[in-house]
Amino acid sequence: MIKDVLIVGSGTAGLLFALSLKRRISGLNVRMVRSPKIGVISVGEATTPNLPPFLFEYLGISRRYFYERVRPTWKKGIRFLWGPRGRFDYGFAQALDSQLSALPRPNGFYCDEEFSCCDVPTALMRDDKAFPRAPHGGPDIHRWHAFHLDNVPLVSALEEFAVNLGVEVIDGKVVDAEKGPEGIAAIRLEDGRRLEADFFVDSSGFRSVLLGGALEEPFVSYSSSLFTDRALVGSWERGSDEPILPYTTAETMNCGWAWQIEHEKSLSRGYVYSSQAISDDAAHDEFVARNPKLTDQRIIHFRSGRYRRSWVGNVVGVGNASGFVEPLESTALMIVCQEAQNLTNFLIHSGLEPTPTIRTMYNTYFADTWDEIRDLLSLHYRLNTKIDTPFWKTCWNEVDIAGAAPIVEFYRENGPIGFARHLLRGHAANFGLEGFLMMLVGNKVPYEKRHTPTDAEWEIWNRHRANNIEVARNAMTTEEALSYVHHPNWRWDDEGATTH
Ligand SMILES: Cc1cc2nc3c(=O)[nH]c(=O)nc-3n(C[C@H](O)[C@H](O)[C@H](O)COP(=O)(O)OP(=O)(O)OC[C@H]3O[C@@H](n4cnc5c(N)ncnc54)[C@H](O)[C@@H]3O)c2cc1C
Known part of the structure; x- marks a missing residue:
């Protein structure tokens, strides 16, 4: 039975794991060892929308305290200066895997030429606005937003939260690991100290000291799909x-x-x-x-790829120590949150005695998660015809789009319809079909079964876009929204009514 957990590395990944385990499993002893000389990577500043609920709802961190300490700004999506359109906005909403009830075809069929303001988030992005105005005058901070975060205050605030919860932080460099029947029995520090534990979390960043190092788990490279390094x-x-x-x-x-x-x-x-x-x-x-x-x-x-298994024996690799894909969609912290939540739940539901089938399920789930992101990112390269340098020409011809190939083939024949979601890999929980459609429609990939909307259809579609544009026109900028949330009278939902 797992009683003692030792986390190697105290970057964002190690800290989010420490918080999750300590917050959710009472009585578990959680220690972290980290090398101040090596430090943290200090890069990784954009998130996806799963981070705020993970911090504030799952970990129970106070919004007020987090905003004061870390001073995040809000991210509504990604503006791609990409493809033949020159630019398109990918907002955090279902813009394309979606259909207006009054129209006969999904939204993508109305975006062949003009592709903007299909929903409120992209209308806000077009106007550089952060949030609509709520009836009380302040920002309507809906749940589905992401953050831009400075890595240094983030790591320092998370460490403070972890220490307050009872996580012990030990300074020292891991130089060796002793193998045991379950995987690792103990680690040795540069100063000679020996630390034992029942369970090890390897969050040592790209060094992957335990998973890739001591246990020599093979690395699955994504270099045929993602050429950047x-x-x-x-x-x-x-x-x-x-x-x-x-x-x-x-x-x-x-x-x-x-x-x-x-x-x-x-x-x-x-x-x-x-x-x-x-x-x-x-x-x-x-x-x-x-x-x-x-x-x-x-x-x-860096190198893009993942370790074949991220949970081996009594060691689980997390964050950059388990895998990394280049940061086009800012997915690393998204996966860390999922890894932390899944591992914590699996430990709880196995009574802190995880079975081989639980480990296999965890490994399959995250291998699929990484591979799905690789598939999506590969399309960003294969389809971007904005400029024709030798690098981009090579991408058009040689990027292996792997699991995205059937989706592209389906799209070329049938256009932006939702049935393609049945071709997604595994659980497809992260981007869903929306992410793939965004790249296909955003990059104007031609398709055969075109639809010619009637005048009445255009009227409905254009009214829908005009409504989104009107919401954005009355919305507020990031600067104005920040002035509300940093005002002493502001109340977050977790503090009662939101007022100013
Ligand atoms: C170019 C680039 C851009 C990125 N952009 C984003 C982004 O926009 N969004 C996003 O979510 N992610 C991004 N990432 C990923 C991001 O860096 C990580 O998700 C995040 O910072 C977590 O890092 P980590 O905790 O895994 O590793 P690190 O921050 O590197 O932490 C490693 C820890 O292990 C310790 N350590 C290492 N070796 C030893 C040892 N031998 N003994 C003791 N301690 C040791 C270190 O001291 C440190 O505490 C980006 C990464 C790169 C490379």
């Missing part, structure tokens, strides 16, 4: 003429793409590129030419 990262202080945008921007670059992430006081940019296609110096020159204000640049090396 480096990121040049920098930031600058926000000027008074630079509004806080309520979305992440993904901009096509000569040999990859660049993110723009919006913090309250700064902008973060990162050029994700393929080292096969461009040298570090040339990537730097291209990036700086577009972003002359950039300061504090550094290069991060």
Whole structure:
């Protein structure tokens, strides 16, 4: 029976696991060991909409405290500077895997030419607005939003929450691991200390000290689908003429793409590129030419892929230690939340004595999750015809779209209809068909069975878009919404009525 858990690494992944285990399983002893010399990766700042409910509802962290300590801004979706349209917005809603009841065909059939404001989130994005105005005048902060977060205050706040819950944090570098009948029996630190536990969480980042290191679990590479392997990262202080945008921007670059992430006081940019296609110096020159204000640049090396199994014996790898796909859809923390919640539930429901079938189920679930994201990201590369540099031409011809191939084939014959969801891999819980349709419609992929809407259909569709545009016109900017939530009179739902 598991009584003692030792977590190796105290980046975002290790901390979210520590909080989940400690909050949900009473009596469990949870310790973390981390190397201050190695530190945390300090990148990973955009999330998906599952993070806020995980923090505030599942972990029970106070919204007021979190907003004060971490000062997040809101992300309503991703603006892609991509494809033949030059730009399209992917909002956190069902814009395309959806149909108006008054119309005979799904929404995508009305988006061949004009593709914007199909729903309120994308109408808000078009106007750089964060939230509609609620009847009390303040922002209507609906549940389905994501965050832009600065990794440094995030990690420091999560550590404080974890310590307050009783998690012990030990400073030290793991240099060796002793194998035992279940996997790992103990780890050794550089200073000679030996730490035993019943169960180990490997959240040591790309080093994967226990899962990839001591246990030598094989790595499944995604390099035939995702060619990028480096990121040049920098930031600058926000000027008074630079509004806080309520979305992440993904901009096509000569040999990859660049993110723009919006913090309250700064902008973060990162050029994700393929080292096969461009040298570090040339990537730097291209990036700086577009972003002359950039300061504090550094290069991060990564590889996209996952370990074959993430739970082996008494070791579970999480976060970057279990897998990583390049950050086009900002999926890493999304998976960490799911891993933490699933593992915690599996431990609870097995009475802290997990069975082999539970481990297998966990491993299959997360292998499918990673592979599904790989499939979706590969389409971003295969379909982006915005520019025709040698890198992008290679992507059009050589990116392996793996499990997305049947969906693309179906789309080319039938258009943007929902039946394609039956072709999705496994549980398809994350992006669903919406994510795939977004890439197909956004990139104007041609299809055979076209629909010619009648005038009456256009009138209904255009009225729907006009209503969304009207909501956005009256909505508020991020700056205005932040001034509400940081006002002392503001009350979050978890504190009673929302007032200002
Ligand atoms: C270019 C890039 C962009 C990204 N963008 C996003 C994004 O937009 N959104 C998103 O969700 N994610 C993003 N990620 C992923 C993000 O970095 C991670 O999800 C997140 O920061 C969690 O990291 P981690 O905790 O797994 O690892 P880390 O932050 O690297 O933490 C590792 C921990 O292990 C410790 N450690 C390592 N080795 C040892 C040892 N031998 N002994 C003791 N301790 C050790 C370290 O000290 C540290 O505490 C991005 C990643 C990259 C590379």
